Amino acid sequence: DEQFQMRQRLNRNLCRIEHKILVMSGKGGVGKSTTALNLALALAAEDKAVGLLDVDLHGPSLPTMLGMSDQRPQMGEEGILPLDFQGLRVMSIGFLLESRDQAMIMRGPMKHGAIQQFLADVAWGPLDVLVIDCPPGTGDEPLSAAQLLGEGAGAVIVTTPQDVALVDVEKSVSFARQLKMNIIGVIENMAGFVCPHCNEVTDLFGRGGGERLAGRMDIPFLGRIPLDPRLVQSGDSGRPFLLEHADSIAAEALRHVARSA
Ligand code: ADP
Numbered sequence: 173d174e175q176f177q178m179r180q181r182l183n184r185n186l187c188r189i190e191h192k193i194l195v196m197s198g199k200g201g202v203g204k205s206t207t208a209l210n211l212a213l214a215l216a217a218e219d220k221a222v223g224l225l226d227v228d229l230h231g232p233s234l235p236t237m238l239g240m241s242d243q244r245p246q247m248g249e250e251g252i253l254p255l256d257f258q259g260l261r262v263m264s265i266g267f268l269l270e271s272r273d274q275a276m277i278m279r280g281p282m283k284h285g286a287i288q289q290f291l292a293d294v295a296w297g298p299l300d301v302l303v304i305d306c307p308p309g310t311g312d313e314p315l316s317a318a319q320l321l322g323e324g325a326g327a328v329i330v331t332t333p334q335d336v337a338l339v340d341v342e343k344s345v346s347f348a349r350q351l352k353m354n355i356i357g358v359i360e361n362m363a364g365f366v367c368p369h370c371n372e373v374t375d376l377f378g379r380g381g382g383e384r385l386a387g388r389m390d391i392p393f394l395g396r397i398p399l400d401p402r403l404v405q406s407g408d409s410g411r412p413f414l415l416e417h418a419d420s421i422a423a424e425a426l427r428h429v430a431r432s433a
Pocket of ligand 1 (some may be wrong): 197203361408422
C-alpha cells in the first residue's frame with residue numbers, strides 16, 4: 173500500500189546518506205538557520221557531498237538566505253531534484269509554496285507528511301551529510317524529522333550566551349536523548365562581539381556559559397561563533413557569510429564547529 177511504498181522510498185533515500193544532522197535550538201532568533209547554512213557550506217568546502225533541508229515550515233528562511241526565493245525545483249526520474257547552491261543540494265518548503273500564507277495553515281499531520289516527502293521523495297542522491305534546519309523548540313517538526321530519520325541521527329543544539337542557563341536547551345537535550353539521537357554537541361552563537369574596525373572580540377554576556385552548560389549536561393561543546401554584523405547582511409543578501417568573509421573570526425569559528433561535528 174501507499175504507506176509501505178513511502179517507507180521503501182524513505183529507506184532507500186536514507187541508506188545513501190552517511191550522516192544526518194538535525195540542527196535544533198531551544199528558541200527562535202539564536203542563529204540556528206544561519207548556523208545550519210554555514211555549517212553545511214563549511215562541510216561542502218571540505219569536498220563532502222552535502223545536502224541542506226529546511227523543515228521550518230512556518231518560516232522557511234533558506235531561500236532568502238541563498239537569494240533563491242524565485243527558484244522552483246524540477247522533477248527528476250528519482251523524485252524532486254534539490255536545488256544547487258555552489259555544489260550544496262538544498263531543499264526548503266519555501267521553494268514549493270505558492271505563498272508564505274500557505275505554510276501558516278498547516279496542521280500537525282500535514283507537517284509530518286511534508287517532512288516525510290522531503291526525506292522520501294527528494295532525490296538527494298548519495299550524500300556524506302544531510303543538515304536539517306528545524307524550527308525552534310521540540311514540537312511537531314523536529315519530532316517528525318527525528319522519527320523519520322531513525323535512531324542515531326545527529327543533533328546539534330544552537331544557543332546564545334544569554335540562553336545557556338535556560339531550560340530550553342535542556343529540553344532540546346532531553347528530546348534528543350529520548351529519541352536516542354546522537355548528540356553531537358552545543359554551539360554557542362553570538363558569543364562576544366567582533367569590532368568591525370579592529371577585529372577585537374568583546375564578550376558582552378560573559379564567557380564560557382555554553383561550555384559550562386555542555387559540561388553539566390555531559391555533552392560535547394563544539395565552539396563559539398562571535399556576533400558579527402556582517403552575518404546579518406549576508407543572511408539578507410543571498411551571499412552566505414562563510415563565502416563572503418572567509419577569513420573572518422566568525423568564519424573560522426564556523427569551520428571549527430564543522431570540523432568538530
Ligand atoms: P534562528 O534560525 O535561530 O531563528 P537566524 O539564523 O534566522 O536564527 O538568525 C537570526 C538573526 O540573527 C538573523 O538576522 C541572522 O543574520 C542574525 N545572526 C545569526 N547569527 C549571528 C552572528 N553570529 N552574528 C550576527 N548576527 C547573527
